[in-house]
Amino acid sequence: MKTIEIPVLIVGGGPVGLCASILLSHHGVPSLLVERHTGTSLYPKARLVNARTMEIFRQCGLEQAVREISLPPEQSRHAIWARTLVGEELQRRTIVTAAPDLSAGVSPTFGCTTSQEVLEPVLLRCARQFNLGQVRFSSELTTFIQDGSGISATLLDREQGEQTQVRAQYLIGADGAHSRVREVLGIPMVGPGEMDHTMNILFQTDLSCRVAGRSINLAFIQHPDAPGILLPIDGVHRWVFQAFYSPAAGQRAEDFMPERCMTLVRTAVGVPDLPVKVLRAAPWSSAARVAARFRQGRVFLAGDAAHQMPPAGGFGMNTGMQDVQNLAWKLAAVLGGWAGPALLETYEREREPVDRWTTEQTLRNLASIRRVGTGATEKDTSMHEGRQELFHEQGLIFGAAYESATVLPDGTAPPEVTNPVTDYAPTAHPGCRAPHIWLERAGQRLSTLDLFGTSFVLLAGRTGTAWCQAAAKVAHARRLPVHAFTVGAQGGLVDPGGSWATTYGVEQDGAVLVRPDGHVAWRARSCVTNPVETLQGVLASMLGEMASQEAWSSV
Structure with missing residues (x-):
């Protein structure tokens, strides 16, 4: 039996699995994606691509291609x-x-608004542009086992009848509502089904x-x-x-x-x-069900394999995209040797509460449109007006706030909103999505979000040069992907509207550290006596003890 060795095996070739392949390639991680069907979807299925997912596509260079196949x-x-x-x-x-x-x-x-049958080919072409990401159709996962060092999986070629053994360090189950990966792990789904x-x-x-x-x-x-x-x-x-x-x-x-x-x-x-x-x-x-666990050992669930939600509001596929955005950089960090394995524990810690809350909101959307449940109510197929939040979910789209070891509190409270489903207040509070601000670099307009994607980004005020110098030293010592910029009236990043410091909640000598997935990891309102030591502690707390004491002491 032929054996393949690969860092990450992705099971499922829908939008979430394909996005996982693309994101891992962007992070320099080789992967193998297997899909049991002969090709991409023949059915429209998911249609609405929300703005948060379009931000992910934008960072991957896919925004225009997706826009071209959309209404x-x-x-x-x-x-x-x-x-x-x-x-x-x-x-x-x-x-x-x-x-x-x-x-x-x-x-x-x-x-x-597009159609899954035309979206998937666009994602597939992008995934195959990278030599790092392999994609195989008509390839079905039959079983797998895991040990302390990796995954041993068996694949069946549905056309030739041949079996292949894959040895991977990690496995992502993005194989849909009837996930074979989840079945092998024995992870139950919690919540109502077939409503x-x-x-x-x-x-x-x-x-x-x-x-x-x-x-x-x-x-x-x-x-x-x-x-x-x-x-x-x-x-x-x-x-x-x-x-x-x-x-x-x-x-x-x-x-x-x-x-x-x-x-x-x-x-x-x-x-x-x-x-x-x-x-x-x-x-x-x-259905409105969430997996009892998102991770078991070296195996992770994402997309419909982790959560099944009613289509009311169009959040199913979009939520899965954010799952793999959260997971991809963490796998890259551990496989690249610049973070400890404990970092992977934060995937479930961060995504499960967000996905569960999103599922609950889509169920409320559905219940406001149609009566759902059991017994006599199921006989009613009439339509209702829908609750006021339906299609007005800015807070649900942009407001995810993570709490985990990769988020360091700064002693402040996040801004309060009247309705967390509909209302979104841009904030750089640790754990939140870093706000969008239009900036300029070398005369070209760009968003703060355009800076994120494959590395940590430290943004400092116009007098925060010390933070940028400290970031460079710590990144070199720990071999971390970190880019640092000052933001102000002049310099590397120009803030023509003068709103960056206020929106990000810092003084002109303060700084914000943003993770590769665009969520704020840490914030300092102003400069400190020893910024190098501060950043050393921040990154060591977030990423674990991968760097030696000698490396730290050499900064």
Whole structure:
């Protein structure tokens, strides 16, 4: 049996697994991604890419490529409620993350609406551009065991019938809701499953004249004979109708024959003689479950393998992207020898509370649109208005705040917001996403977020040169990837608006240390007597005892 040795084995070739491959390559870590299907998804599945995920794509050089396969923002700004697509609108809401003007103050980018079937090929091309990231389709993980030094996994080539042995130091399970990785580990999911049933009908018809000038991202159809959601895929000809059905009321997936699917689509659109070509139909049920553990030994769960959430609000895929962004730099640090293995313990410590809270919020979104639960309530397939937070979740998108050994408190409290789901207050409080500020470097405009991604970044005020010098010394001694800049009216990074110090909560001689994933690790409001010693202690506390005492004493 052939044996492959690789630092990281990724199981699952959906958006989260592909993003994990890309991020690891950006950090210089070789990986092997295996996917049991023959290629990328044939189904639209996830559509909404929120602004936080677009920030990740921006740092990977993917923002423009994803934008090019997305619906134009002026055509996908709103969610509507209506009896039929062509009927009177009962309610209209702006999808905040997909509105460029509403994201401009908090991010250098904004969300978009695309389709998983066209997004995955873009991610795949990017993953394969790196010699470090291998991708294999028709390759199924059958089993694995782990020991103190690594993972031994067995792969089955589904086309040739041959087996391959893989020896990896770490394994990422990004293999979806029915995760084989999670199954082998015996990790249970906690929370309700199969609460909501839909038949996803992908169809083709020309609705351009019906939606022109209406900027519809999705339409909640409230017709009693065809309750569901209409979603444009290409904005013109390709659409999905998510038709609700209730097994508790005796309805079955098998009942959705092509003729019935066409009838449902015509009813939902409101045009009885509409020419419709049904391309495919597949049942789906939502859940609101989170894995009891995100890590077991050298194996990590991410995306739907770690959490399954209702689609209301579009957070499933996006939450998974943030999972692997959090994990990738930590694996790179440990594999690169500049952090101790204890750093990996912070993955679950940081992501599980965020993912659980996000799952809870999406369940509340779903419950506000439709009755979910057991018994008689499952027989109700009618639509409701949706709670006020739905599609207005700036706080949920940008407000994740981590607490772990990689975050050093500075004695201050984070800013309070009225509603943590809808409200986001930019802050450099340790653990929070570092705020977006437009700066200039060598005459070119860039966001603070453009500085992050593959290294630690120390940002100091205009008189904080001592912090930058200290960062260079400590980074050299510990062999750490650290870049340091002063921010001010002149110098390396120019702050034309003069807002950086105030927004980041420091004096002109203060400093902020930002992790590779863009979250603040530490903050000093002003300079100290010995900045080298301070930074030594900060990094040693965060990253563990990888550097020798001799290295520290040589600074």
